[in-house]
Amino acid sequence: MNHDNYLLECLVTGKEEGIAEVYRKIFPKVAKFITLNKGQQADAEDIFHRALMQLIARIKVKKFEITATLEAYLFTACKNLWRRELNKLKNRVTKDSVVELVNEERDMSYAVLEQERWELYHETFQQMSENCKEILSLFFKKVSYKAMMEKFSYASETVVRQRVFKCKEKLTLLIKSDPRYRNLKTL
Amino acid sequence: MFSNDTHEKIEAYLNDTMSIADRADFEKELNNNPELAEEVEINRQMLLNYDEYAWGFFPKNSRNPDARAVENYLNSEEARVLSDTISLAKDRYKAQNSSIRRKTFFYYAAASVVILLLAGNFFINVDTPESLYNDYRNWETLPSQVDRGKTTTTLSRGEQLFKQKKYAEAIAVFETYREEHGAALSPQTLMYLGASYIESGQYGKAMTTFDQLLNSNTLDSESAYWYKALTYLKQGDKEKAKLQLEFILLNPELPYFEKAQELMGKLK
Numbered sequence: 141m142n143h144d145n146y147l148l149e150c151l152v153t154g155k156e157e158g159i160a161e162v163y164r165k166i167f168p169k170v171a172k173f174i175t176l177n178k179g180q181q182a183d184a185e186d187i188f189h190r191a192l193m194q195l196i197a198r199i200k201v202k203k204f205e206i207t208a209t210l211e212a213y214l215f216t217a218c219k220n221l222w223r224r225e226l227n228k229l230k231n232r233v234t235k236d237s238v239v240e241l242v243n244e245e246r247d248m249s250y251a252v253l254e255q256e257r258w259e260l261y262h263e264t265f266q267q268m269s270e271n272c273k274e275i276l277s278l279f280f281k282k283v284s285y286k287a288m289m290e291k292f293s294y295a296s297e298t299v300v301r302q303r304v305f306k307c308k309e310k311l312t313l314l315i316k317s318d319p320r321y322r323n324l325k326t327l
Numbered sequence: 328m329f330s331n332d333t334h335e336k337i338e339a340y341l342n343d344t345m346s347i348a349d350r351a352d353f354e355k356e357l358n359n360n361p362e363l364a365e366e367v368e369i370n371r372q373m374l375l376n377y378d379e380y381a382w383g384f385f386p387k388n389s390r391n392p393d394a395r396a397v398e399n400y401l402n403s404e405e406a407r408v409l410s411d412t413i414s415l416a417k418d419r420y421k422a423q424n425s426s427i428r429r430k431t432f433f434y435y436a437a438a439s440v441v442i443l444l445l446a447g448n449f450f451i452n453v454d455t456p457e458s459l460y461n462d463y464r465n466w467e468t469l470p471s472q473v474d475r476g477k478t479t480t481t482l483s484r485g486e487q488l489f490k491q492k493k494y495a496e497a498i499a500v501f502e503t504y505r506e507e508h509g510a511a512l513s514p515q516t517l518m519y520l521g522a523s524y525i526e527s528g529q530y531g532k533a534m535t536t537f538d539q540l541l542n543s544n545t546l547d548s549e550s551a552y553w554y555k556a557l558t559y560l561k562q563g564d565k566e567k568a569k570l571q572l573e574f575i576l577l578n579p580e581l582p583y584f585e586k587a588q589e590l591m592g593k594l595k
Contacts, residue, residue, distance in 0.1 A: 152409075154408060154409050154412040156412055156415055156416045156419060157416075157419075159412065159413055159416035159417075160416040160417075160419045160420045160423070162416075163416060163417055163420035164420055164423070164424070167420065185417065188417075189410075189413055189414070189417065192413050193401065193406070193409070193410055193413070196406070196409060197397050197400050197401055197406070198397075200400055201393075201396050201397050201400045202393065202396075202397075220382075223380065223381075223382050224382045224384075226380075226382075227380075227381065227382040227384070231384075242387060245398050245401040245402050246394075246398050248397070248398075248401055249394040249395070249397040249398035249401065250384070250385045250387070250389075250394060252393075252394070252397050253385050253389075253391060253393065253394050253397075254382070254383060254384065254385055257372065257376065257383060258376050258383070261372065261373065261376040261377065262376070265377070276377075280373070280374070280377035280378065301331065301334075301335070302331060305331055305334040308334070308370070308373070309328055309329070311373070312366065312369050312370075315369060316369070323391070323393055325365075325368075
């Protein structure tokens with residue numbers, strides 16, 4: 141953990157050597173993920189750079205603190221940024237409404253919000269009971285109610301539906317009571 | 328909080344399985360009920376955030392103050408300098424990485440040359456049929472003899488003699504037993520007998536013994552292929568040994584299948 145703090149220091153103060161070490165330790169894993177997921181080496185470099193800038197902005201502007209390891213945080217951030225890129229392309233192709241092309245800094249500021257919302261949703265999910273986590277994991281993987289009924293030996297599909305709704309309500313409550321929720325509302 | 332009925336409507340709405348009419352009604356409801364609208368939005372975000380492939384975008388016209396603050400920072404001089412430094416660090420990493428890769432390549436190339444030279448010397452004397460016989464004969468794993476639950480003292484004695492490498496005496500014990508009892512020897516005994524014949528150089532008799540094992544119609548009969556292969560190896564006959572191994576390789580369920588694969592690899 142201490143070394144992670146040192147590397148974070150290097151990042152926010154612009155120490156080239158420390159940042160190169162961050163590349164050495166973490167970039168290969170990111171590059172592998174991206175190139176295995178329809179990306180090129182250049183995409184990986186671009187995403188990694190953006191993730192670093194995003195992290196710096198969060199620290200400087202929002203007093204953000206990493207709770208996991210630097211490697212875990214960066215890897216997740218990069219995966220998300222890449223997923224975001226792939227969905228951007230998809231939207232451009234399929235939607236009629238024009239996706240406004242915004243400048244890079246504005247786009248990155250949205251990316252920060254979206255990452256924060258992703259974290260909110262995922263951290264609150266972990267706070268649920270094991271049973272709810274299991275049911276909802278299957279639900280979001282689009283497993284049918286029928287299959288869930290068989291797996292958990294529930295009496296009927298209606299019973300499964302009710303369990304899903306109950307768990308979703310609990311999750312909604314957790315999300316709404318989280319202090320981060322207000323800033324991330326889009327309505 | 329919300330009825331099951333409402334939950335079902337929300338699900339249908341987000342899954343796009345509502346009829347056009349129902350959809351219009353529902354959206355009217357949403358306009359008049361901010362609590363319901365919030366519930367729908369959260370459910371929508373759940374679908375986007377918990378999906379491995381989707382992504383929940385912020386609407387571009389969002390006037391979120393936090394977003395503005397981040398954007399301003401990224402436009403600042405400090406942020407631009409940091410961005411440039413990161414690019415320099417990346418270049419440094421790439422330069423270091425490529426020189427490490429070149430060095431690593433040469434180390435591996437040099438190492439493989441050394442290994443090949445050493446291996447050349449090492450392998451000259453190994454892997455003759457006789458040496459393979461020595462490697463693969465597995466007399467320690469011969470099953471101990473149990474004659475339907477009771478161990479005959481005679482056969483145990485024969486086993487003892489075999490383990491003490493007194494092969495001629497072991498053979499005598501087993502053959503005498505066979506004559507006296509007139510019955511066929513058990514598979515286990517045949518293994519000891521055959522092994523004793525190999526070790527004392529009586530290959531013809533070993534073969535006959537293992538053929539008896541093969542024809543014994545017991546669970547162990549097919550291990551005879553293995554022992555016959557060993558017998559051929561001891562005599563230096565690679566080709567005949569390989570033929571025996573081929574029998575084993577026909578069926579992965581046979582005992583010694585993996586050993587046969589291994590040995591076959593070394594005989595090629």
